[in-house]
Amino acid sequence: MQKKNFVLLNRDDSTLARRGVVSTPRGKIQTPAFMPVGTLGTVKGMLPETLSEIGAQIILGNTYHLLLRPGHELVAKLGGLHRFMNWDKPILTDSGGFQVFSLGALRQIDEQGVAFQSHIDGSKYLLTPESSIAIQEALGSDIIMAFDECIPHPSTRDYVAASTARSGRWAQRCKKARKDDTAQLFGIVQGGMYHDLRTESAEELIAIGFDGYAIGGLSVGEEAELMYEMMEHTLPLLPVDSPRYVMGIGTPENLIEAIVRGADMFDCVMPTRNARNGVLFTSFGKISIKQARYIEDERPIDPDCSCYVCRKYSRAYLRHLYQNNEILSSMLNTHHNLSYYLGLMAEVREAIEKRAFGVFRKDFYRKREVKQ
Amino acid sequence: MQKKNFVLLNRDDSTLARRGVVSTPRGKIQTPAFMPVGTLGTVKGMLPETLSEIGAQIILGNTYHLLLRPGHELVAKLGGLHRFMNWDKPILTDSGGFQVFSLGALRQIDEQGVAFQSHIDGSKYLLTPESSIAIQEALGSDIIMAFDECIPHPSTRDYVAASTARSGRWAQRCKKARKDDTAQLFGIVQGGMYHDLRTESAEELIAIGFDGYAIGGLSVGEEAELMYEMMEHTLPLLPVDSPRYVMGIGTPENLIEAIVRGADMFDCVMPTRNARNGVLFTSFGKISIKQARYIEDERPIDPDCSCYVCRKYSRAYLRHLYQNNEILSSMLNTHHNLSYYLGLMAEVREAIEKRAFGVFRKDFYRKREVKQ
Numbered sequence: 001m002q003k004k005n006f007v008l009l010n011r012d013d014s015t016l017a018r019r020g021v022v023s024t025p026r027g028k029i030q031t032p033a034f035m036p037v038g039t040l041g042t043v044k045g046m047l048p049e050t051l052s053e054i055g056a057q058i059i060l061g062n063t064y065h066l067l068l069r070p071g072h073e074l075v076a077k078l079g080g081l082h083r084f085m086n087w088d089k090p091i092l093t094d095s096g097g098f099q100v101f102s103l104g105a106l107r108q109i110d111e112q113g114v115a116f117q118s119h120i121d122g123s124k125y126l127l128t129p130e131s132s133i134a135i136q137e138a139l140g141s142d143i144i145m146a147f148d149e150c151i152p153h154p155s156t157r158d159y160v161a162a163s164t165a166r167s168g169r170w171a172q173r174c175k176k177a178r179k180d181d182t183a184q185l186f187g188i189v190q191g192g193m194y195h196d197l198r199t200e201s202a203e204e205l206i207a208i209g210f211d212g213y214a215i216g217g218l219s220v221g222e223e224a225e226l227m228y229e230m231m232e233h234t235l236p237l238l239p240v241d242s243p244r245y246v247m248g249i250g251t252p253e254n255l256i257e258a259i260v261r262g263a264d265m266f267d268c269v270m271p272t273r274n275a276r277n278g279v280l281f282t283s284f285g286k287i288s289i290k291q292a293r294y295i296e297d298e299r300p301i302d303p304d305c306s307c308y309v310c311r312k313y314s315r316a317y318l319r320h321l322y323q324n325n326e327i328l329s330s331m332l333n334t335h336h337n338l339s340y341y342l343g344l345m346a347e348v349r350e351a352i353e354k355r356a357f358g359v360f361r362k363d364f365y366r367k368r369e370v371k372q
Numbered sequence: 373m374q375k376k377n378f379v380l381l382n383r384d385d386s387t388l389a390r391r392g393v394v395s396t397p398r399g400k401i402q403t404p405a406f407m408p409v410g411t412l413g414t415v416k417g418m419l420p421e422t423l424s425e426i427g428a429q430i431i432l433g434n435t436y437h438l439l440l441r442p443g444h445e446l447v448a449k450l451g452g453l454h455r456f457m458n459w460d461k462p463i464l465t466d467s468g469g470f471q472v473f474s475l476g477a478l479r480q481i482d483e484q485g486v487a488f489q490s491h492i493d494g495s496k497y498l499l500t501p502e503s504s505i506a507i508q509e510a511l512g513s514d515i516i517m518a519f520d521e522c523i524p525h526p527s528t529r530d531y532v533a534a535s536t537a538r539s540g541r542w543a544q545r546c547k548k549a550r551k552d553d554t555a556q557l558f559g560i561v562q563g564g565m566y567h568d569l570r571t572e573s574a575e576e577l578i579a580i581g582f583d584g585y586a587i588g589g590l591s592v593g594e595e596a597e598l599m600y601e602m603m604e605h606t607l608p609l610l611p612v613d614s615p616r617y618v619m620g621i622g623t624p625e626n627l628i629e630a631i632v633r634g635a636d637m638f639d640c641v642m643p644t645r646n647a648r649n650g651v652l653f654t655s656f657g658k659i660s661i662k663q664a665r666y667i668e669d670e671r672p673i674d675p676d677c678s679c680y681v682c683r684k685y686s687r688a689y690l691r692h693l694y695q696n697n698e699i700l701s702s703m704l705n706t707h708h709n710l711s712y713y714l715g716l717m718a719e720v721r722e723a724i725e726k727r728a729f730g731v732f733r734k735d736f737y738r739k740r741e742v743k744q
Binding site: 041044045046047070074077086295296298312314316317320321326328331 | 413
């Protein structure tokens with residue numbers, strides 16, 4: 001863990017927001033950073049070059065999905081995930097744990113790992129800390145996540161305690177299993193909604209030592225206030241000189257609230273999945289482009305947005321494309337939503353550099369009160 | 373018809389192939405030219421800017437589809453089809469006739485026009501020569517097609533004669549109905565598979581006088597040889613100083629055979645529709661990317677192709693995308709297929725400029741004999 005993979009550039013004046021840089025052999029990631037999700041070796045509806053143009057610095061690949069289709073061995077044989085999908089910037093891979101629990105069928109968890117059946121064809125798999133790391137290494141990941149259990153909410157304290165302890169032992173095995181330390185390895189703090197178990201988990205991971213620390217098991221059905229409370233409790237426990245990644249969140253508001261509490265990295269399917277369902281993010285909140293009110297609306301999605309889609313297309317056209325299930329609908333909506341998320345992160349970074357994130361956050365909420 | 377909308381640059385030495393330029397206020401079209409089809413105000417899966425980059429000079433919009441969704445009045449209100457869809461180069465619109473006959477329900481044809489019900493929601497429409505022209509003008513078309521009946525094959529001589537005569541009268545009404553001669557108006561030769569009726573139709577249209585002449589009613593189920601025979605008969609009947617457009621074809625071979633007989637313009641859904649079904653065009657023929665033989669194939673679709681897709685992606689990756697129904701599959705496959713068609717036209721133009729289209733055509737067929 002001696003390599004310097006993270007530099008903290010500056011902190012905000014009045015909040016815990018941080019501005020940093022994660023370094024990888026494939027490039028630097030300016031934080032706070034949002035990572036678009038490229039489930040099956042493609043961020044749905046986006047060319048890799050376009051992702052770069054709109055400011056994506058790193059994308060996320062799903063180990064579970066890639067294991068099932070096309071298989072990590074095939075990806076490795078074809079030169080790794082970067083080459084396979086034509087993306088030469090960093091890739092973070094998750095451990096597969098989350099999808100095993102949310103998608104896999106007939107799963108059986110024990111100390112060894114998790115046995116499950118594919119949700120695609122029922123074929124059987126065993127995912128363990130060792131195999132998860134091996135798969136992520138075969139994919140050629142730049143940031144590898146430890147294999148853990150994402151605990152459902154609500155869960156009993158006994159279950160959370162036992163699961164978190166096991167994820168801790170798995171984290172130890174993950175560190176040992178790693179063959180190549182070119183890639184960074186991040187540990188994942190669990191502990192459910194129990195403050196003391198979060199503390200124990202964080203301390204245990206720090207003792208093992210990782211290149212970065214994630215907070216897992218949030219945005220699993222709990223109220224936003226509880227999620228923020230768990231971040232507020234957990235983020236300050238993590239080493240100041242390591243990147244902090246809050247997994248699987250979220251709305252623009254969620255990101256702002258995580259950043260104000262000291263988080264650096266995020267991923268979520270929300271901008272991409274919502275785009276395909278016609279839900280578009282703007283500086284004044286979400287809009288659903290299928291609504292009849294947009295039939296003749298010549299305005300761009302967000303008059304304050306300077307993305308390609310907002311410069312070139314009207315709400316009326318985007319509604320027409322959505323209503324007719326045109327491929328271009330998903331393409332343009334995804335382009336806009338990711339531009340919004342990535343642009344928001346760029347603005348956030350600038351605000352923290354100016355040590356004015358508190359004001360930025362107030363403005364962010366004020367704009368959302370104005371109906372358009 | 374006094375404006376000079378077409379310049380014949382040169383002819384081939386040993387064939388009837390022609391090299392020309394169609395001029396419109398929105399730009400020039402170097403011929404022979406292929407027009408990608410943008411049915412509903414989008415060439416499915418393609419950004420307009422990308423279409424330009426790969427050499428599209430003009431696209432086709434479908435009057436029938438745009439009439440039904442979103443409606444020509446809405447498009448006009450929003451500034452016309454070019455602005456609506458962010459395409460500032462020429463657009464040719466068809467008359468709606470073809471789709472009325474292939475998609476419309478409960479259609480009734482008489483001297484006045486065609487009454488039909490929408491295949492989407494059953495709502496009733498009447499399309500006449502006058503309304504077709506008015507719709508195309510409302511869309512802001514650069515090249516307007518006369519309203520005609522696309523005669524099915526086989527049809528009796530009596531039916532073909534009566535229909536062709538009526539389409540002739542409709543062509544006259546179309547010319548009279550045109551309000552604005554900024555847009556060009558093309559007549560459409562019908563006559564089915566009857567040489568003499570084709571001759572009569574061509575002579576009648578020439579007497580009326582159009583900016584260009586199309587051959588309709590081909591590729592309607594007849595054998596390729598018969599289609600070529602009808603082109604061979606009809607193309608020489610058309611004025612040498614006007615563009616000649618063979619509608620709705622076709623395979624790369626069909627285009628080569630039309631060009632060698634003196635045709636200038638083409639449109640077809642084949643490259644775009646086949647792309648979405650995983651069928652890819654190459655210099656050595658078609659391939660179906662879903663085949664298991666491509667699972668580990670690191671080669672590009674066509675090693676002789678220099679398009680973006682062939683420079684960046686393997687057959688293995690494209691198969692993976694197709695198998696998983698990824699949006700990027702349609703995007704990349706369409707990009708490649710249109711690059712192939714548009715690239716083929718560029719090569720054809722160069723060959724005719726060198727007065728060596730005969731040799732080019734032989735090479736074209738020779739490459740297709742080599743299995744890859």
